[in-house]
Amino acid sequence: MENPYVPIEAVIKDVIVENPIIKTFVLKPEEPLKFSPGQFIMLTVPGVGESPFTPSSSCFETERVEVTVLRQPGGKVTSALHGMKPGDMVGVRGPFGHGYPLERFKGNEVYVVGGGVGMAPMRALMLALLHEAEQYKRIILRYGARNPELRMYKELCKSWETDPRVDVVYTVDIADETWTHNVGVVTTIMKPEDIQDVKNAFSIGCGPPIMLRFMVPVLLKMGFAEEHMFFSLEKNMSCGMGLCGHCRIGNLYVCKDGADLSYDKIKDFPDVWA
Ligand SMILES: Cc1cc2nc3c(=O)[nH]c(=O)nc-3n(C[C@H](O)[C@H](O)[C@H](O)COP(=O)(O)OP(=O)(O)OC[C@H]3O[C@@H](n4cnc5c(N)ncnc54)[C@H](O)[C@@H]3O)c2cc1C
Ligand code: FES
Structure with a gap:
């Protein structure tokens, strides 16, 4: 362009x-x-x-x-x-911005966590991972929505339930009579046993700021390395190119430096989840 x-x-x-x-x-x-x-x-x-x-x-x-x-x-x-x-x-x-560092993920377990409309970029990520699934040790998806009606990509998510290349668990905050999966917020389906080799595994989270904030202690308790925990931050943006300062946190410009932002780089900024 x-x-x-x-x-x-x-x-x-x-x-x-x-x-x-x-x-x-x-x-x-x-x-x-x-x-x-x-x-x-x-x-x-x-x-x-x-x-x-x-x-x-x-x-x-x-x-x-x-x-x-x-x-x-x-x-x-x-x-x-x-x-x-x-x-x-x-x-x-x-x-x-940058994409997720897929080259670093290769050979390792990739733990994808989406919440609400935050599942949108996670769908693009899942499709990219599955395109060359043999390059990754395991692909794991945890996806939560407020209720069954507000879930997205229903057909695709259904197909993943029986896809041997991916380990999926779905949850909703509030269930209805049609719902057969977990009930509870996303962190209730994030378990240490989800990952075999957590020291080398990578996590990627996208969802409302409150979800990301509550994911952090769960991921740390599971044993993920801070530099292997990636989050998509949806800061207010204008130029998209690191020029206007609208999306700045500390010394980072989310538009330019994201989404390749691991927890070790962002954890000390108090307004990171705001
Ligand atoms: C990098 C990035 C990627 C995004 N990807 C998506 C996506 O794939 N799908 C999607 O639906 N949304 C996404 N968003 C959020 C989306 O950009 C905003 O919802 C949109 O700009 C709102 O525009 P608007 O003119 O309709 O609302 P406005 O008139 O600007 O605002 C209406 C209301 O929405 C709130 N709002 C505006 N922007 C945000 C935001 N970033 N986060 C939370 N609340 C906001 C405002 O505070 C206000 O209350 C993304 C944001 C960023 C920064
Ligand atoms: S949107 Fe302008 S610096 Fe990031």
Whole structure:
């Protein structure tokens, strides 16, 4: 992309209703969009504004990129997006930031933990891991939602239940009569026995800040090394390129330095989960 401030056009090819507050938009950008899992794009709704979103689709498909969007109450961009339909145009800048360090994960157990709409980037990560599953010792997913209705990617998640390449456990905070999995917050399905070689294992977490905060002591108790614990921080962003300072924590710019941010790098900043 020549000028990083100028978006390219992307047409909405499909809109998938995940649940009453979350939709997945299938975009066809005017030129292929290469990204690594964990990187984000700035998406413009013409005449409304621009916001950051992390692709939720496979990074091996560059001509068709999906973003999964939670409609924020009163949110300008997310509400406008939720009103859009196939054929409408949006703008895309990016990708920005670093992806997760997949090369470091290779040969080891990878512990993926998603909560709420935070499962969106974790889907892109899972698809990348499963694309070359033989490179990883084990792939483990723990995914929590508020209730069964608010879960996303229901078909895909169902298929993973019987996929021998992945160890999955699902949970909801509040169950209904259809729910056959765990009930409780995400940390209730994170157990030391999930991991065989914790010293060398990597964890990646994405979800609401409160979930990430409560995950930390659980991961440490399980025995994960601080420098192997990665978190996606969703800080307020503007330029996406380390120039405006909107996303700064301490000496780090989340837009530029994330998502390759391990716990040892962020733990001393008091506003890290804010
Ligand atoms: C790197 C990054 C990746 C993201 N990826 C996704 C994604 O894949 N899917 C998705 O649904 N959302 C994602 N978000 C959050 C998304 O960018 C915001 O929800 C969006 O900018 C809100 O825009 P809006 O104009 O609708 O709301 P605004 O009008 O800007 O705000 C409406 C309300 O939403 C709150 N809000 C705005 N931004 C955030 C935020 N970052 N975190 C929590 N609350 C916020 C505001 O405080 C306000 O209460 C990501 C954020 C970042 C920084
Ligand atoms: S968004 Fe501008 S410095 Fe990060």
